[in-house]
Amino acid sequence: MPIFMDRHDVSESVSAEVLAEIHLEDLKIEHEYGCRGFTYWFDQKRKNVFCLIEAPNKEAITRMHKHAHGDVPNTIIEVEPTIVESFLGRISDPEKTKNTELNLINDSAYRILMVIHINTQLNKTNELKAISKNLNRKIKKLLENSHGNIVKKDNTTYLVSFKSVINAINSALQIESDIIPNHLTSSGNLKIGIASGEPVTNKPEIFQETITLTNRMCSFVNANISVSYEVKSLYESVQIHSISKSSQIRVLTPSEEKFLNQLTDEIETSWQNPEFNIDRFSENLGYSKSQLYRKLTNLTGKSPNSFIRDYRLNQALKLINDQQGNISEIAFETGFNSLAYFSKCFKNKYGILPSKHAQ
Template sequence: MPLFIDFHQFDKVTIDEVKTAHIADLKIQDEYGVKYHQFWVNEEAGTVFCLMEGPDTETCELVHHLAHGNVACAITEIQQGFYQVAMGNTVKSKGGVATFTSGEIDVAYRSVLVVSVRAITLARDSKDVKSLLLPTWAKELVMEKFVEFGGREIEWGDDDSLIAIFNDAKQSYKCANSIQEQLSSKPDMSPKIIFKMGLSAGLPVTEDGDFFDKVFKLSHRLCNSANDNQLLVSALIAKLANIDIQASTMKNRVMVPTEEQLLSDLFNITENNLSDMNFNMACLCKSIGMSRSQFYRKITAITGRSPVYFLRDLRLEKARVLLQQKSGNVTQVAMEVGYSNPSYFTKCYTEKFGFLPSLS
């Protein structure tokens, strides 16, 4: 049967209350061909997530409704393999509540670390490019660190980022710092590299019914926003891992919620207008509701780059992904990311990545 997870939001909720509701589900589930496995409770956030199998979402919701009346805000079907990687190994204790093997209650927060690594050596042919996009020595180091700190690798087909998901926010932050330290301390390795990292956390299902989509999106956006060799950390990670925001530096920067919202708005607007060749800084500032000077100051403070260069980098990174995915020739991809002049696009692309777009 299909596997589902649902999301409930309460003003106040206790584990005992959810245990009682879970027992009520178990009493009638067989009549409807549904099997409730376990649940996660976060008393502080007032959130509950229930894992179940059933013929469809409507039948799963019906059992909740008949058993205790607590209908979910959202329910989504999930793939067994991805669920196991995303949530990791949890234990169903007596009463159905999810715990870790240590016996600690699992409140369902997960942390996602995205690492982007590429070489800075000039490439002469397509074989060189393949080895430079994700240098073997750096990839192996990152993967070893994922395992060392309890991360589970997530396969990602959209680009060549390295991604891991963690049960523990503190461990994910330690992993990110260790990767940063190790990659920065090997100047003699060949090829030389630059890297960027984004680290965020979240709960599995949102009111939109997305299963970790928002967490992955934020981690990728933080990674894309990071400067060379920088780690950007979300505000929630800082809270969960007890990170001192005052200790934030440009190499290891902790975001505040207003900055995260600004980046979210920036990416949403930019992604919707990426192919518009007339979309410029004036349009962006107007869409985001800031003066040019105010926008310049805020984006430069977050990313270490002016908005003009930040927008250029977003376009070129998108172009690199499209070219890797064989989504069109150089001219078509240039147009897709807002460059009307293929020659100028080639010049900008080569300056940024060290090889011609035709070699991607």
């Protein structure tokens, strides 16, 4: 039977005691709807609740809540319990506090998420593989010592969940300044994006909104470490010194975050169209060409034409690595009108002809 997580936005008057009583009311009648409640998270500061429930469908959860106490959820999404545990640290009620009748849960589901991208996808030499293995071992140990839960990882990407914004920022700085210079060759580079959010929003997957932003920061922002404005505010609410004073970190403004999402949505939609160029780019985003140039170069360090070309080349590299067609097919599939021009651009960026890399 599927597992769901729902979201309730509650009033200022709701307390941990009230929610513990409501949880008990759910448990009393859940069997009538084929449901089984695992646990919930309550954020006193942000006034929201997230319940983890096994149920035949979303409608059964809504009916159960309505019968038990009348507080129906704002949103419900289907989740994998192992992923929930990786993000939030548990999938059952915490141990009951001693000398209390109710099991009071005042445990926020708000998390700081870090994405780490290590770009070594072009060079596949045995030497680099050995370096990458050692690098990953060091990063994993550091994250564990910093109380970061590794949600997903492969040889080039980490998705990590933190409760503490200080631990997240300090981990990023230590990886960038101490580990990378000693373990990563000049053929690779590292990007870290840090953002924060809640598990259930209006998106269909857990933490999808926050994960999307962190991935986009890693992919496009011209900085080794970039953090969202909300993470900056959280950090400076518990630390005396400003995060902005660190030369290693770039803090995005709210307007930059909005622009980042706009340009990424647009490039993801239009990159395969060979007629997509700076004119179409600026028109679709609602900026003049000079405005787009200024905003894009400030955020990414690239001109609009370079941004479009590099995005297409990155997609082409992935297709070649995955053996998804011959070089000619891949060139035209990724928006290039000429095989010769594609090969020239590919070699300029990666130092090797696409046909040679495919071999």
